[in-house]
Amino acid sequence: MILFYTDDIKDGIATLPPEEARHCLQALRKQAGDTIHFVDGKGGFYEGEILEASRKKCTLNIKNEQQNYQAPGFHLHIAIAPTKNISRLEWMLEKATEFGISEVTPLLCQRSERKNIRTDRLQKIMLTAMKQSLKAYLPQLNELTSFKDFIRKNISADATNFIAHCHENEVLPHLKNAYTKGMNTTILIGPEGDFSKEEVTLALQNAYQPISLGTSRLRTETAGLAACHIVNLVNW
C-alpha cells in the first residue's frame, strides 16, 4: 500500500501538498476517480477518491476515515544530542519513526560537537518514514534546545523520565526493567563524548532516573534507537 500525507482537510475534502500531488499524479499516474489512502499525521487514516487532478493540485473526496489509527498507549519522547555526522541522526529518526516515537528534541549538551541542525530536513525524513511504515501519527520534532533549558521545561507529573549515561562507577538498571508498559516517558541520550558530570547531576536532581541500555558501548544514534525499540517492545 502506498500512503500519502496531507494536513489540509476541510468539510470532507482533502488537498495534497504539491510534492505529494506530484508523486500521486505524475509518478504514479493516478487520475480523477481513482482511490488512494492518506494520513494527516495526527492519527487520521483516510480513503479518498481523486476529485481534481491538475498539474500540481490533487483534491480528494473522503470516503472512509478512521481517527486515532493505531494510537500508541504511551507518549515516548527522546531528547538526543545530534551526532557530529548528521546522517547518523537522520537514520536514527527514520528508524525511530518506523518503530514508533511520539516526540523528539535535539539536545545541545556541554560536549556536543554539532551545534546546529536543519529541522526541516529531519522533519521530511520522519514524514517519509511515517508513510513508509503505514503510520498515521507524525512524531513531533522540536527545535534544538540546550540541556539546561530542556531539563527546566520538561517537567511532567504523568511521566517517568530516564537518562542513559556511561559514567562507569555505577551499575544501573536496564531500561527494559525500569520502564513499565503504558508509561509516558522522556529519555535523554548524550553526545559522542557522553553527558558531563554536571548534566547528569542536574538530571538526577530533576527526578530523571539513570538507566543502562546493556553492556555494549553504543554510538549515540544506536543508543537512541535502542531506547526507542525497548519502550515499544515493552508495550507490545
Next chain:
Amino acid sequence: MILFYTDDIKDGIATLPPEEARHCLQALRKQAGDTIHFVDGKGGFYEGEILEASRKKCTLNIKNEQQNYQAPGFHLHIAIAPTKNISRLEWMLEKATEFGISEVTPLLCQRSERKNIRTDRLQKIMLTAMKQSLKAYLPQLNELTSFKDFIRKNISADATNFIAHCHENEVLPHLKNAYTKGMNTTILIGPEGDFSKEEVTLALQNAYQPISLGTSRLRTETAGLAACHIVNLVNW
C-alpha cells in the same frame, strides 16, 4: 578507550595489519614502549606494549590477555536479503555488530533486487563497529547464498530457527515471546518485496518457525536490526 585489531599473534608477539599500524603510529602517534589494547576478533582481548614502531609495521609484546572476552551465551545468525540501496544493509551490519551478532549470511531471494555485494567492504564496516563498541568477537560474514541453498545447508540440531515475513493471513507470535534466553538461532529476513510464498513454505517445511517483529511495517534493514536487538535483550 581505543581498540585495535589483529589476528596475527604468535608466541606472545602480535603484529598489527598495515592499516591498523598506520592508525596507531601515524594518526595517534604512539611510540615504542607505549601500551595499547587490541582484540583478535575471536574473543581475545589483549594489552600489549609496542616493541617495533616503523613506518608501516607495529609489533606488540603481549602483557595481559583475556580469552572469551564477554562471550555471548548464544549463537545469533541473521540471514538477510541485501537491500537495493546497499548503505541500508551497511548500517544494519554496523548496528547489529554494536548490539551483538555472531554470523550474517546475505540471502539471494526470488524477489531480491540486489544480486551482488562486496563482502570485503561489509566486513570492514563490521570490523570498525567491533572495535568501536569494544567487542572481541568479529561476526562471521558469509558469501551471498541463494535462499534454497541456505535452507538446505543451515540445518542444526541445537538451534531454533525463525522466519520473519509479512504475509497477512496469519497472526504470528512475536519474536520476543518465541525466542528463549540462551537459544542458538537463525533468523531469516526477506527483501523489500518480502519472501515469496514458495520461500515461506520451504522454510516452514524445514522447521523454521514464522514470527512477527511487531505491528509496524519495517524496512528490511530495520527488521534485521530489530530481530538482532530482541535476541540480545532477551539474553540480557
